[in-house]
Amino acid sequence: xxxxxxxxxxxxxxxxxxxxxxxxxxxxxxxxxxxxxxxxxxxxxxxxxxxxxxxxxxxxxxxxxxxxxxxxxxxxxxxxxxxxxxxxxxxxxxxxxxxxxxxxxxxxxxxxxxxxxxxxxxxxxxxxxxxxxxxxxxxxxxxxxxxxxxxxxxxxxxxxxxxxxxxxxxxxxxxxxxxxxxxxxxxxxxxxxxxxxxxxxxxxxxxxxxxxxxxxxxxxxxxxxxxxxxxxxxxxxxxxxxxxxxxxxxxxxxxxxxxxxxxxxxxxxxxxxxxxxxxxxxxxxxxxxxxxxxxxxxxxxxxxxxxxxxxxxxxxxxxxxxxxxxxxxxxxxxxxxxxxx
Ligand SMILES: NC(=O)C1=CN([C@@H]2O[C@H](COP(=O)(O)OP(=O)(O)OC[C@H]3O[C@@H](n4cnc5c(N)ncnc54)[C@H](OP(=O)(O)O)[C@@H]3O)[C@@H](O)[C@H]2O)C=CC1
Ligand SMILES: CC(C)(CO)C(=O)C(=O)O
Numbered sequence: 001x002x003x004x005x006x007x008x009x010x011x012x013x014x015x016x017x018x019x020x021x022x023x024x025x026x027x028x029x030x031x032x033x034x035x036x037x038x039x040x041x042x043x044x045x046x047x048x049x050x051x052x053x054x055x056x057x058x059x060x061x062x063x064x065x066x067x068x069x070x071x072x073x074x075x076x077x078x079x080x081x082x083x084x085x086x087x088x089x090x091x092x093x094x095x096x097x098x099x100x101x102x103x104x105x106x107x108x109x110x111x112x113x114x115x116x117x118x119x120x121x122x123x124x125x126x127x128x129x130x131x132x133x134x135x136x137x138x139x140x141x142x143x144x145x146x147x148x149x150x151x152x153x154x155x156x157x158x159x160x161x162x163x164x165x166x167x168x169x170x171x172x173x174x175x176x177x178x179x180x181x182x183x184x185x186x187x188x189x190x191x192x193x194x195x196x197x198x199x200x201x202x203x204x205x206x207x208x209x210x211x212x213x214x215x216x217x218x219x220x221x222x223x224x225x226x227x228x229x230x231x232x233x234x235x236x237x238x239x240x241x242x243x244x245x246x247x248x249x250x251x252x253x254x255x256x257x258x259x260x261x262x263x264x265x266x267x268x269x270x271x272x273x274x275x276x277x278x279x280x281x282x283x284x285x286x287x288x289x290x291x292x293x294x295x296x297x298x299x300x301x302x303x304x305x306x307x308x309x310x311x312x313x314x315x316x317x318x319x320x321x322x323x324x325x326x327x328x329x330x331x332x333x334x335x336x337x338x339x340x341x
Contacts, residue, residue, distance in 0.1 A: 007079030143265030
């Protein structure tokens, strides 16, 4: 069984490293920046439960181009959503259609993009509930809990279950992946708010004013999903429908009822904050932007998420990393116009 990770950044290096540690043959395809890091330091994967495995540089099969896809049995696609079409092009060029393609990405459209661009390939949707942060010295650290989700399709998902279970990574198969992905998307509406704040997730979520903005974005997201007939499902300790209410609580109550929500490493940040820091295009169009698009499709308004998209796009265009918006500034920009209207 040869696994190839296409888009080996934070998530890809973590998932690949966990599989490699259990004896699976793993190749990684990614960019020069990470290749330089693994060539110097090798690859280390760690998590909040105490996992800590390191590979020497010569044990990490890291490539910048797609030739190694020729021998892939399973391809894990872990590029950001805006790069999915180009990842599909690379798969089409090098891989055999007997390879199983799995999207481990946020958002709700990536597996459709892969399917549309890869006729003849079997494509499964996946979902990663936990955070992975790149740390100095080639270390990829998962700082929050949760099991992977994989689409249950014929028997194709079984090899994935075996691989990840064998690597000690929890994984659950589901036949309702569209609902799973929309539910994750509702939680990901905070990615942009976290990126705009410039703070670690824990610090941001401990501030009630930031939480009020997140609450408004998720409440709006849930309203739009309801209008579209999509029922969010529980994928972990957090019940999506309760999130907006819990977030609005004063700190002392929030601390009591939301312990699962803030069980996060002190340093964990959203992947979108990393994108702003590294001057990359963000996934805001695929997260808050999906709510805005769906709202337009079903004829409802989504002003909160729409304003968040605008703020994030402005930060992207400025190219100076996170604008480090204070909680009050964000509250005023995102929620005050809504109050006036
Ligand atoms: N990090 C996290 O905590 C979590 C992330 N996710 C989701 O997982 C997905 C991956 O996120 P993450 O790992 O953080 O992203 P990263 O940006 O860390 O990793 C993706 C890597 O793929 C590279 N890449 C882009 N296109 C190609 C290509 N065609 N061929 C080879 N490499 C390519 C990128 O390079 P470049 O720098 O040029 O863009 C980048 O290095 C996203 O959808 C994200 O939302 C989900 C849960 C948690
Ligand atoms: C884990 C979580 C929800 C927040 O960090 C995420 O999906 C991301 O960073 O992209």
